[in-house]
Amino acid sequence: MKASIQFFHSLISSIIIVFFITVSGYGKTISSQRFSSDTLKIRVYLEGPLFDNGNALAMDGRPLMRDNLRSLPLNGQTLIPGKSPYTSIPFYAGNANRYGTVGTQYDLITDSTSVFSIQGQDAIVDWVFIEIRNQNNSGHVLATRSALLQRDGDVVDIDGTSPVYFPGLTATQAYVVVKHRNHLGVMSNVVNLNSLIDFTSGSLSVFDYGTSINPSYNFNGLAQNSNVKPGFRAMWAGDFDSNGKLKFGNPGDDMNQLLFGLLYYGSNAGLSTNFDSAYGYLPMDYDLNGKVKFDNPGDDKNMLFSQIIFYPLNGQLLENFGLIIEQVPTVTLR
Template structure:
């Protein structure tokens, strides 16, 4: 009898030890939905087989499910702003100026609708990846370019790359792989929209508006040739109505002598001067967005 008892005790001890080693393997029919970035996973635990039961009006599926698995689509837009590209720093002719960053006038809160925020340390970066300003990005429906499907504030680097508010990461949108129109706008430059849809997927797609005047809808009317083989968004839209008009110039005249982060600062040097009118606005008078 004592031998049998010891055998049973040993068996219990064995199983107890084994249970401790696999304690995180829960055997139950519970489940949950988890989301991480652009991936959503529905799952159940402890059911190895999938069973579907229906009574004609209600359907119940048991077991492991992967109902929705959507990877974020990724895009690397590249744009140049006329205001920041004219009069480049000596030896940095291929880069935009980052005068607003140097003057510490770029706000950590985006000036656009989503009021995204960034850390002040993001503006400590220098060189080609230094921040020029905030921009606004939209993905639009392939069947109707007026329908906005996703939008976000982003940051523009001196080399033209547009990144997220962290200052380094590429843009991602939680939308399915498909073709989209892409729009880029800036607070005192004329917005641009792709002439054609762009195929976007979980593989990063580069969209370089600066490489040609055919990328943006409206062609040469939508961008300006900087004379270096680089095409830039047109500056001069003070009132943000999609047109460069005498009313824009008249409003800027009243602000001459001012400074800081202002819509009137067309050449983006943190000063409101006659050069904003003469070098940017006058040359673009009568121009408008092409979509």
């Protein structure tokens, strides 16, 4: 019988150690893998890039999101920035409260060429924002991180492959929140931070408001969209102003964000609503295909409209329905 221990350094080599122990003997080999207690394994889907994904599947049969922002179909251009939008101007300036940071962020990719050259199921879809909240107070944020989202839903660190590192995190149980710049965020109920936190699975317990917002509307089961891919859950798309609410009819609507964002797009000199060349890393890009459109076909306006009209609680099919909200408690302490 013999035993061997191998040490491997990951993204932040001076802090995170991943080790493998192999014990062999009597015709058997036993291997175990352990990550340091301050790294998290999270999985989540965004609704937008699950649309029109060509029925692409990961090796284990789970749906894959599109990575059009990593490689624009038009010309292969990478639109995803090398620095997190959640800590960057101009996006962060108007959303400082929603994306308030706690702790060291590690929000800059040091080798963008390498990270964005990864293809297949581990290709990068976009940035997401993670909050770890006190297990005894869901409004108390203990730590935050920007992180990268892969096509298969895995949330990884800025090297594009490692689990997300939270320096100094000592909690073993907590609420975990995932936010995105134009999707509604989602929060787990208290989970074990040493286990996979899989928001794509119906078996993960997530927070919702139930009937506490309005007794006439039961939000149970609506923290995420369960109708994009059968058997999986995804964060709701269409929050173009990142205010935690989806709305089509004014005032305060996302449709106007789309309209004026397109009209004043740099090369739309004629202020045309049917302008068809608005490419970029844009907040109004419902399906994250790297292009914004207002008039059909293939437009973001109709995708937003359908989201509102067919929302399960919008029984009267109102275009100005105003209760599609992010089901995450307000932050009270950072």
